[in-house]
Amino acid sequence: MQELGTRARAAQRLLAKADSGTKRAALGTIADALLAAQDGILAANALDLDAARTNGMTDSLLDRLTLTPERIAGMVQGVRDVASEDDPVGHVRWGAVRPNGLRIEKITVPLGVVGVIFEARPNVCSDAAALCLMAGNACILRGGKEAIHANTAIADTMRAALTASGLPADCVQLITDTSRQSATDLMHAVGLIDVLIPRGGAGLIRAVVENARVPVIETGAGNCHIYVDAGADIDMAANIVYNAKTSRPSVCNAAESLLVHKEIAATALPVIAAKLAQKNVELRGDAATCALLPAAKPATEDDWGTEYGDYIMSVKIVDNIDEAIAHIAHYSTHHSEAIVTQDYARAEQFLAEVDSAAVYVNASTRFTDGGEFGFGAEIGISTQKLHARGPLGLGNLVSEKYVIRGSGQVRC
Amino acid sequence: MQELGTRARAAQRLLAKADSGTKRAALGTIADALLAAQDGILAANALDLDAARTNGMTDSLLDRLTLTPERIAGMVQGVRDVASEDDPVGHVRWGAVRPNGLRIEKITVPLGVVGVIFEARPNVCSDAAALCLMAGNACILRGGKEAIHANTAIADTMRAALTASGLPADCVQLITDTSRQSATDLMHAVGLIDVLIPRGGAGLIRAVVENARVPVIETGAGNCHIYVDAGADIDMAANIVYNAKTSRPSVCNAAESLLVHKEIAATALPVIAAKLAQKNVELRGDAATCALLPAAKPATEDDWGTEYGDYIMSVKIVDNIDEAIAHIAHYSTHHSEAIVTQDYARAEQFLAEVDSAAVYVNASTRFTDGGEFGFGAEIGISTQKLHARGPLGLGNLVSEKYVIRGSGQVRC
Numbered sequence: 001m002q003e004l005g006t007r008a009r010a011a012q013r014l015l016a017k018a019d020s021g022t023k024r025a026a027l028g029t030i031a032d033a034l035l036a037a038q039d040g041i042l043a044a045n046a047l048d049l050d051a052a053r054t055n056g057m058t059d060s061l062l063d064r065l066t067l068t069p070e071r072i073a074g075m076v077q078g079v080r081d082v083a084s085e086d087d088p089v090g091h092v093r094w095g096a097v098r099p100n101g102l103r104i105e106k107i108t109v110p111l112g113v114v115g116v117i118f119e120a121r122p123n124v125c126s127d128a129a130a131l132c133l134m135a136g137n138a139c140i141l142r143g144g145k146e147a148i149h150a151n152t153a154i155a156d157t158m159r160a161a162l163t164a165s166g167l168p169a170d171c172v173q174l175i176t177d178t179s180r181q182s183a184t185d186l187m188h189a190v191g192l193i194d195v196l197i198p199r200g201g202a203g204l205i206r207a208v209v210e211n212a213r214v215p216v217i218e219t220g221a222g223n224c225h226i227y228v229d230a231g232a233d234i235d236m237a238a239n240i241v242y243n244a245k246t247s248r249p250s251v252c253n254a255a256e257s258l259l260v261h262k263e264i265a266a267t268a269l270p271v272i273a274a275k276l277a278q279k280n281v282e283l284r285g286d287a288a289t290c291a292l293l294p295a296a297k298p299a300t301e302d303d304w305g306t307e308y309g310d311y312i313m314s315v316k317i318v319d320n321i322d323e324a325i326a327h328i329a330h331y332s333t334h335h336s337e338a339i340v341t342q343d344y345a346r347a348e349q350f351l352a353e354v355d356s357a358a359v360y361v362n363a364s365t366r367f368t369d370g371g372e373f374g375f376g377a378e379i380g381i382s383t384q385k386l387h388a389r390g391p392l393g394l395g396n397l398v399s400e401k402y403v404i405r406g407s408g409q410v411r412c
Numbered sequence: 413m414q415e416l417g418t419r420a421r422a423a424q425r426l427l428a429k430a431d432s433g434t435k436r437a438a439l440g441t442i443a444d445a446l447l448a449a450q451d452g453i454l455a456a457n458a459l460d461l462d463a464a465r466t467n468g469m470t471d472s473l474l475d476r477l478t479l480t481p482e483r484i485a486g487m488v489q490g491v492r493d494v495a496s497e498d499d500p501v502g503h504v505r506w507g508a509v510r511p512n513g514l515r516i517e518k519i520t521v522p523l524g525v526v527g528v529i530f531e532a533r534p535n536v537c538s539d540a541a542a543l544c545l546m547a548g549n550a551c552i553l554r555g556g557k558e559a560i561h562a563n564t565a566i567a568d569t570m571r572a573a574l575t576a577s578g579l580p581a582d583c584v585q586l587i588t589d590t591s592r593q594s595a596t597d598l599m600h601a602v603g604l605i606d607v608l609i610p611r612g613g614a615g616l617i618r619a620v621v622e623n624a625r626v627p628v629i630e631t632g633a634g635n636c637h638i639y640v641d642a643g644a645d646i647d648m649a650a651n652i653v654y655n656a657k658t659s660r661p662s663v664c665n666a667a668e669s670l671l672v673h674k675e676i677a678a679t680a681l682p683v684i685a686a687k688l689a690q691k692n693v694e695l696r697g698d699a700a701t702c703a704l705l706p707a708a709k710p711a712t713e714d715d716w717g718t719e720y721g722d723y724i725m726s727v728k729i730v731d732n733i734d735e736a737i738a739h740i741a742h743y744s745t746h747h748s749e750a751i752v753t754q755d756y757a758r759a760e761q762f763l764a765e766v767d768s769a770a771v772y773v774n775a776s777t778r779f780t781d782g783g784e785f786g787f788g789a790e791i792g793i794s795t796q797k798l799h800a801r802g803p804l805g806l807g808n809l810v811s812e813k814y815v816i817r818g819s820g821q822v823r824c
Contacts, residue, residue: 194797217800236820243822363818385606385811386627387799399797406650406775410655
């Protein structure tokens with residue numbers, strides 16, 4: 001780790017001097033190289049898939065591990081898209097001339113060395129590396145052992161392309177030791193890693209938060225709620241809940257929990273449930289919900305705090321918006337929450353009082369996404385309060401520094 | 413800790429609804445109350461000082477622990493100053509109407525519950541609490557055991573003033589158990605504390621970085637460098653070095669290490685050393701320095717990485733600016749560094765390549781300070797890359813959230 005980190009630091013110093021054009025050109029070369037290396041990457045991925053099947057990996061994990069020509073084309077396009085975004089480095093965010101004549105500017109600079117720890121999704125390799133590179137950061141990637149062959153093929157391809165572009169290969173490094181110790185070493189690399197970003201499920205994120213000594217940006221966990229207010233447009237509510245739950249249940253901005261005002265529950269819940277039944281969504285409700293919806297199963301305390309990532313939704317009938325907001329404050333992961341309402345004051349109350357990265361009125365939680373917000377590619381959705389909240393795009397992969405020009409000033 | 417954190421969270425929800433006027437009025441009441449409670453606070457401080465003298469506390473620590481009517485007046489004025497600053501909550505930092513009609517705004521919101529862990533300086537109690545309150549944050553304060561009586565008197569006074577202002581007393585809580593375990597509990601309070609800010613020396617900061625599981629803003633450690641370039645104005649260099657080293661050696665923006673270009677060393681070093689001799693600064697130099705300055709002691713490897721906080725300075729002669737920048741990259745805590753030069757290209761190179769929170773040309777490092785930058789009161793100087801770097805003022809004690817207004821949009 002010491003050696004890896006030292007090499008990353010040295011490479012980053014050179015990368016930091018590269019102008020936007022050089023970075024864009026290098027990303028173009030990386031994209032071309034990934035496309036040219038497609039056969040080798042697919043062959044490496046086949047080795048991973050063989051091992052995964054032998055080890056009895058579940059279908060949904062196998063799906064995430066699998067690369068195809070189409071998925072590699074998507075990775076390549078992702079790198080090209082990042083290359084076409086604004087360079088986030090070198091923006092002057094604030095400036096002043098002080099009474100003593102000091103000229104102060106606050107400018108954006110790269111974060112430095114970014115660690116990315118992820119699971120068995122080889123596309124994260126190129127997605128994360130491209131974002132880091134464009135923001136002037138060296139990255140140290142540590143993926144799941146299930147994807148080690150594909151990750152190695154992808155990282156080697158990117159490193160060779162960096163060299164061909166005149167940038168240090170060590171701007172992108174993959175930790176090929178996939179032992180638990182290597183993950184711990186990365187989390188403890190104080191002074192070597194400026195920021196560590198976990199990209200994966202709740203278990204990975206919890207492990208990183210509990211063990212990391214380097215600064216972490218927490219991403220991803222999404223126990224998202226939709227509250228259907230008294231007097232809501234029931235068809236709109238059913239559409240939004242259906243979209244938020246079923247359009248892609250495995251992602252973090254999918255809704256997991258439905259709260260319904262007691263005054264509208266008897267009319268709204270059957271309509272919403274009928275819509276969700278089109279996708280065989282299992283409902284787990286409190287007693288009042290189960291009384292209205294015979295097909296619903298009783299929810300346990302655990303259900304309220306669970307991110308199912310599946311065609312399951314918890315349902316609770318609440319007395320009023322305050323109970324809904326209190327429930328969300330207690331159980332939410334503070335990712336994305338929505339209210340469906342026609343009432344102006346309650347819409348504004350929900351926006352003001354719900355403390356999550358994204359809070360919606362009359363829209364699906366599924367919009368919490370860098371692309372949908374117009375930011376381009378993202379490295380995850382931050383659910384912490386520090387640094388950045390919501391979609392983490394290129395503009396969040398920078399730090400800042402103060403640059404001060406004087407003429408001999410000393411402090412009294 | 414669970415109970416403390418739960419109370420803080422509940423109090424913060426109410427504080428978050430308070431408008432600027434309410435917060436300003438509460439701070440005014442706190443200031444008045446601290447002034448009115450002066451005798452009691454001084455009496456409590458006398459108990460702390462008695463115990464500290466019995467335990468053989470050093471003079472410089474005793475000085476930091478001591479309160480006087482003048483220092484309490486300073487604390488009171490500090491609270492009033494914070495009350496007169498801009499409210500950092502509710503600023504719209506970005507907004508867009510997306511093609512699908514979604515109206516997105518990114519607005520500043522309080523961080524939530526802020527933990528502040530500090531040493532035997534009771535003034536930190538009111539400084540930190542005032543900044544947290546104005547930014548809508550509840551705070552949990554954990555000061556050194558040496559100041560427990562004064563801290564308790566100050567916190568009790570502030571809590572009573574909060575109640576009198578109609579805000580929850582639990583917006584400010586002091587951990588009165590000063591065992592090591594209580595500090596550990598605070599550092600592990602995932603979900604209860606949104607951000608933990610250590611305010612103190614290098615040992616405290618290291619302990620927090622190594623043990624905290626909650627997000628931390630690292631502050632304070634300052635191994636600051638001044639590089640005197642070939643061709644520099646020698647009088648300017650001597651003035652800047654003298655100011656940066658001796659105007660207040662114990663603070664984090666004081667310079668600790670002097671780097672001098674070999675071409676100017678023979679002429680500049682004797683002038684700088686004579687100036688520093690006015691304050692009996694001990695110089696610890698590399699071999700070349702010791703050859704030029706017979707009074708200098710030989711520096712050890714440890715000297716290059718040490719924040720003395722005292723009238724001591726390490727001195728090294730370098731071959732060129734690249735060696736100076738590399739030395740800084742290796743040994744600096746990335747707080748503040750300065751170049752003294754007449755050369756335009758090298759000035760710009762230093763500003764671009766030195767990766768510290770504040771980088772100066774021809775000015776003293778002592779300017780890295782919220783007041784000097786025009787930001788008002790600060791809770792510390794951040795030396796990390798995440799969230800904020802440099803002076804941490806009110807404007808940095810907030811997070812942000814996305815507020816999205818729709819009309820039934822769902823994602824395709």
